[in-house]
Amino acid sequence: MAQPNHDVTATAGDVLGTYLRSQATAFLRALRLHDESGPSGGNGVYTADGSDATRGLRGAARRISGSLATFRPVTETGWADSLRTELVWLSATLADEHAYGARLTRLMDALHRLSGAPSDTPEVPSPRNSAGALTVGSARAGALLERQLTLARTRAHSAGLQALGSSRFHAVADAVAVLASEVPLDPVAAAGSVADVLVPLSALAKSRLDAAVSALPLSRASHPYNADALIDDSHQDAPWHEVRRLLRVHRYAQEALGADITRLTAAGEALDRHRDAAEAAAASATAARTPRIAPTTAYALGVLHADQRHDVEAARFAFHHIWLRTPAALPS
Amino acid sequence: MAQPNHDVTATAGDVLGTYLRSQATAFLRALRLHDESGPSGGNGVYTADGSDATRGLRGAARRISGSLATFRPVTETGWADSLRTELVWLSATLADEHAYGARLTRLMDALHRLSGAPSDTPEVPSPRNSAGALTVGSARAGALLERQLTLARTRAHSAGLQALGSSRFHAVADAVAVLASEVPLDPVAAAGSVADVLVPLSALAKSRLDAAVSALPLSRASHPYNADALIDDSHQDAPWHEVRRLLRVHRYAQEALGADITRLTAAGEALDRHRDAAEAAAASATAARTPRIAPTTAYALGVLHADQRHDVEAARFAFHHIWLRTPAALPS
Numbered sequence: 001m002a003q004p005n006h007d008v009t010a011t012a013g014d015v016l017g018t019y020l021r022s023q024a025t026a027f028l029r030a031l032r033l034h035d036e037s038g039p040s041g042g043n044g045v046y047t048a049d050g051s052d053a054t055r056g057l058r059g060a061a062r063r064i065s066g067s068l069a070t071f072r073p074v075t076e077t078g079w080a081d082s083l084r085t086e087l088v089w090l091s092a093t094l095a096d097e098h099a100y101g102a103r104l105t106r107l108m109d110a111l112h113r114l115s116g117a118p119s120d121t122p123e124v125p126s127p128r129n130s131a132g133a134l135t136v137g138s139a140r141a142g143a144l145l146e147r148q149l150t151l152a153r154t155r156a157h158s159a160g161l162q163a164l165g166s167s168r169f170h171a172v173a174d175a176v177a178v179l180a181s182e183v184p185l186d187p188v189a190a191a192g193s194v195a196d197v198l199v200p201l202s203a204l205a206k207s208r209l210d211a212a213v214s215a216l217p218l219s220r221a222s223h224p225y226n227a228d229a230l231i232d233d234s235h236q237d238a239p240w241h242e243v244r245r246l247l248r249v250h251r252y253a254q255e256a257l258g259a260d261i262t263r264l265t266a267a268g269e270a271l272d273r274h275r276d277a278a279e280a281a282a283a284s285a286t287a288a289r290t291p292r293i294a295p296t297t298a299y300a301l302g303v304l305h306a307d308q309r310h311d312v313e314a315a316r317f318a319f320h321h322i323w324l325r326t327p328a329a330l331p332s
Numbered sequence: 333m334a335q336p337n338h339d340v341t342a343t344a345g346d347v348l349g350t351y352l353r354s355q356a357t358a359f360l361r362a363l364r365l366h367d368e369s370g371p372s373g374g375n376g377v378y379t380a381d382g383s384d385a386t387r388g389l390r391g392a393a394r395r396i397s398g399s400l401a402t403f404r405p406v407t408e409t410g411w412a413d414s415l416r417t418e419l420v421w422l423s424a425t426l427a428d429e430h431a432y433g434a435r436l437t438r439l440m441d442a443l444h445r446l447s448g449a450p451s452d453t454p455e456v457p458s459p460r461n462s463a464g465a466l467t468v469g470s471a472r473a474g475a476l477l478e479r480q481l482t483l484a485r486t487r488a489h490s491a492g493l494q495a496l497g498s499s500r501f502h503a504v505a506d507a508v509a510v511l512a513s514e515v516p517l518d519p520v521a522a523a524g525s526v527a528d529v530l531v532p533l534s535a536l537a538k539s540r541l542d543a544a545v546s547a548l549p550l551s552r553a554s555h556p557y558n559a560d561a562l563i564d565d566s567h568q569d570a571p572w573h574e575v576r577r578l579l580r581v582h583r584y585a586q587e588a589l590g591a592d593i594t595r596l597t598a599a600g601e602a603l604d605r606h607r608d609a610a611e612a613a614a615a616s617a618t619a620a621r622t623p624r625i626a627p628t629t630a631y632a633l634g635v636l637h638a639d640q641r642h643d644v645e646a647a648r649f650a651f652h653h654i655w656l657r658t659p660a661a662l663p664s
Contacts, residue, residue: 116565135564224556225646230639232467233448288631295630299620302634307562310642314557 012197013190016071017183019256023063024180030056031173034164054094054160061091064179066252070205074197076184083179086172093163096156099279104149106280110307111142111300137296141304144287144297194257202253209246213323215239221316222324229313230306237278240316244271267322274315281308344529345522348403349515351588355395356512362388363505366496386426386492393423396511398584402537406529408516415511418504425495428488431611436481438612442639443470443632469628473636476619476629526589534585541578547571550656553648561645562638569610572648576603599654606647613640 034053065087068080115138163169178184189197216239220226229236251264284305288298366385397419400412447470495501510516521529548571552558561568583596613636619625620633 113559114562114564116563225642225649227445227639227642227646230446230635230642231448232446288627293627295620295625295627298627298630299634299637302631302636303562303638304634305631306635306638306642307559310557310559310562310638314559317557 010194011190012071012074012192012194013183013185015194015198015258016067016074016190016256017185020064020067020183021180023060023067024176027057027060027064027176028173028180030054030060051098055098058091058094058098060176061087061094062248063252063255064176065091066249067256070249070253071198071201071256073201074186074189076186079184083172083175086168086175090163090169090172094160097153097160100149100153100156102276103280103283104146104153106276107145107149107283107304107308108142110280110304111138114138114303114307137294137298137300138304140294140297141284141287141300144290144293144301145283148287148290149283198257202250202257205246205250205253209243209250212239212243212246216243218320218324221313221320224317226313229309229316237274237312240271240274240319241278244268244275247271263322267319270315270319270322274312274319277308277311277315281305281312284308342526343522344403344406344524344526345515345517347526347530347590348399348406348522348588349517352396352399352515353512355392355399356508359389359392359396359508360505360512362386362392383430387430390423390426390430393419393426394580395584395587396508397423398581399588402581402585403530403533403588405533406518406521408518411516415504415507418500418507422495422501422504426492429485429492432481432485432488434608435612435615436478436485438608439477439481439615439636439640440474442612442636443474446470446635446639469626469630469632470636472626472629473616473619473632476622476625476633477615480619480622481615530589534582534589537578537582537585541575541582544571544575544578545655548575550652553645553652554656556649558645561641561648569606569644572603572606572651573610576600576607579603595654599651602647602651602654606644606651609640609643609647613637613644616640 030053034050034057037047037049037053065084068075068084068087072080115135217228220228247264247268251261251268254261254264284301287293288301288305293301362385366382366389369379369381369385397416400407400416400419404412447467549560552560579596579600583593583600586593586596616633616637620630620637625633
């Protein structure tokens with residue numbers, strides 16, 4: 001890990017305050033962008049600007065709540081705890097719409113790829129001349145997934161708009177506006193040095209992450225094609241999702257300290273892929289439980305499920321390499 | 333490749349003759365074992381001895397026909413060509429019964445593994461308490477595959493018995509019996525040295541193999557989780573099957589020359605796994621086209637298909653490592 005590049009004379013309060021203020025500003029900027037992207041109230045129209053704005057809101061909300069958790073003793077804890085709870089609610093609420101959209105795109109791309117169609121083909125794959133069971137069913141499977149995930153996405157969009165129009169959200173936005181100008185800090189802890197106060201707190205976040213990583217079956221994941229992820233065990237993903245969450249908290253703390261987060265970002269992307277593939281596989285399994293579907297549709301959904309679980313395994317393999325190889329290659 | 337370890341004063345005819353006689357003797361021994369394993373005529377009873385005997389017959393038949401192809405100019409070619417044709421017919425006929433049995437075992441093992449059942453569980457997986465779509469359908473999928481592959485195996489068993497009782501087979505056995513005592517050789521070529529006659533002919537078999545290997549997408553296969561094998565393209569396996577065939581011919585030639593075939597055997601096993609997984613995936617796709625199956629059965633067959641294609645990809649990855657890594661690690 002590179003050394004923090006902040007001013008060595010800065011106090012813990014200076015560094016944390018600067019980070020929180022910049023994230024609060026980013027939050028307010030995204031909110032303004034969202035409001036400007038038009039009154040798309042409940043009509044299910046998604047604009048690119050609106051989507052960027054929501055992503056910006058989520059990113060800033062996650063960074064603020066993560067930093068408030070890691071560096072809690074440096075803040076006014078009562079204030080920090082309540083804002084954190086509200087930001088977690090907000091980012092979770094806003095995440096769903098994007099997640100359903102991304103899941104549909106991922107599954108459609110996979111259906112195209114599995115059908116052997118050129119990757120630039122638009123829309124749902126159409127049956128080809130060669131009559132494979134997958135090809136026959138993949139168009140129907142695609143249509144079914146599109147129907148189910150578009151419905152879920154539309155509902156999530158409405159829920160998001162409703163949240164952004166609620167008095168609960170306005171209270172959050174007001175609190176973030178305060179944060180943008182003045183961060184409520186604990187006067188004693190904030191006056192300490194970065195090395196004495198922030199570094200030990202970020203080390204605690206790191207040790208929680210390390211403990212969770214050590215519980216992962218990493219040596220198993222290091223063997224390509226171990227076929228573990230295909231086993232029908234609903235509990236096997238949870239430790240990976242937990243590492244993803246702790247890695248994100250650790251990354252935001254390092255970001256606040258001005259450290260190099262290149263490797264953490266890459267590791268996080270592998271775990272994002274793990275989560276996305278796991279949820280896409282689950283969506284395929286759910287679609288297969290739709291009553292009265294044709295066997296060819298169910299067959300295509302089974303292939304798609306296994307393909308996505310295959311990608312879960314690939315993401316574990318990628319995480320293993322990023323996590324263990326890169327530091328091993330550096331002088332310790 | 334290790335150097336041949338035969339006597340340097342031996343002629344081409346001596347070395348080839350020794351190999352062919354030993355294989356002919358193995359053929360006759362297996363035939364005797366088969367006859368002793370009892371008159372299981374058409375009743376579908378498979379004895380372990382009978383199965384070993386058939387495997388022995390196939391192995392010897394393949395080695396004799398392979399050597400006759402590679403070293404054709406050293407033999408009486410008219411005789412060699414006709415015996416080779418008959419041995420190819422025989423080994424193909426006898427291979428089916430074993431192949432169907434092995435395919436069923438492979439698919440049942442995969443269903444057990446995918447269901448998360450302990451690997452020592454006997455028979456078809458039974459539905460577990462947790463109601464996954466795969467678990468619901470996997471027992472039915474297993475029963476369907478068992479029905480279809482057991483029927484195919486029984487037919488292949490009858491066809492094998494019929495072949496072994498035919499006058500065509502008796503003529504083959506007579507020809508092999510002649511071979512066991514005296515190999516019909518071309519007097520001029522057989523009198524040449526091993527280095528002048530057999531080595532160039534085996535190099536020709538090697539160059540055919542090398543050309544076929546160079547046509548494989550090996551660098552693609554070297555990246556784990558490339559997901560290529562899952563693409564619905566019925567032509568993608570053919571070059572690998574061709575390499576498997578040529579590798580076997582090359583291996584038998586090296587065996588005849590007394591060379592070390594450890595690496596060739598390992599590479600061949602990877603390609604056997606490739607072929608077995610590809611055929612198991614095809615059997616799963618075929619079963620999914622059975623009329624009036626339940627969607628849950630079709631879904632389980634889809635997962636199973638993708639799992640086996642995943643193993644096809646794993647076998648390509650393994651072949652790549654055996655083929656390219658091992659020689660690269662040795663001083664050239």
